[in-house]
Amino acid sequence: MPLGFKSCCVAITALLSLFVAVALCNVFLVSPATLRHALSDGSVWPVVKVSLETSLLAACLAMLLGTPVAYVLARKTFFGKAAVETLLDLPVALPPMVAGLALLILVSPSSPTGSVLAKAGLHLIFTKAGIVLAQLFVALPFYIRAVRSAMFAIPPSLPAAAAVLRATEAYTFFHVILPLSREGMISGFVMCWTRALGEFGATAMVAGCIPGVTETLPIAIYTRATSGDLASAGAAAFCLAVISFVTLIGLRLAFKDTAQRRKA
Template sequence: MAGWLSPEEWQAVALSLRVSLWATMAALPLAVWVAYLLARREFPGKQLLNSAVHLPLILPPVVTGYLLLMMFGTKGPVGGALQQIGIVFAFRWTGAALAAAIMAFPLMVRAIRLSFEAVDPKLEQAAATLGASKPWVFATVTLPMILPGLIAGTVLGFAKAMGEFGATITFVSSIPGQTQTLPSAIYTFLQVPGGEAAALRLTLVSIAVALTALLLSELLARRAAARLGGR
């Protein structure tokens, strides 16, 4: 692939994979926790939390990127404080990962929440009556049963992070080698005369990565479901 793509194109591919992996890994633990709360707990403000989780799906991505810039920019309330300890998100690849994680988060939560809701609470209660602690019940009963949904949510999040454009380009711009991911690189090449060939190559790479991720998730989900069914 390195010979087929130019160095600039390869940088965009590598950066997109890096951003998407970090975004997915960072969002996954919080997505599992929020999905559990929405599926199993009743508390004041639950509907407000549910609305806030899904807000990035409804807002234009540019609005989300602008809000991130206002909050996490070097002059923002959060970004300014973080800058004092050497953490900067605006116009850095870490900011691209943050934007991608926020845009992917609702899809991850929804898939995992549906898996939690499909688990019969009586199975967990039975394990608890046998003396198992809550963490042990979750690790040995709940987690194996939600694994297919967990895999699906993770892949959905990764795919969304790979394809994120509006929020990312608004928050971190499109700096080659630093913040230029696959979608922003394709857009940039399309604005340059003669850049269609490079845009096409990156489009094919995007399709290949997405198909690989989907096929892998299907394989892992089927194995998880088959293992669960064999118990």
């Protein structure tokens, strides 16, 4: 690599890293006294609890529903597959507010689907279930993408070998496909969970902001910052950043051995 080009790449990398570090410093470098005060008044912890509960439930549902979908998309050929793939990817490209509005119309009691859900006793507007729905809708494509790529990378000879060894498709799915897609499933789960944890627009549209019930960390940061309570907003932002940071470090550590094995 010519020295000028190399120096240019290194300089850009350094500048970008500095920019991210300086921007995040404002979140992480909250004075301990301010943080202690904001956390001890008891208004942040319920928000953290709601956020963790709903985002983890959304990620678990994404894993449950997204794994068979990823399998079909990775390993089956059928008419209209490209259309289905585009449709399932759409929430990633869609502005969260648009996704939220679409969900709001879908589950509103005045809509046919909403009235059916209401009759079944499932109330999604201004409830935690609504938060989970919004987070799942927005974050599911991240899980499907990661697992689909992992399953697609499995050599076709392995499921073929399983078939000629008298294994049914279901047995092959659970004993060959899933274990070999483990890394994709873990990283997909984490990506999906962190996306759900940070979800704002769609959640606000469907579940609103009822303190202690539907107030999630991103919504709390927004409402508290816009109402001038920067200390409380900072504490909520600190919690969200710490959760994201710890998750990222955990993921890197989890895959460290695999990366080293591949290098070797």
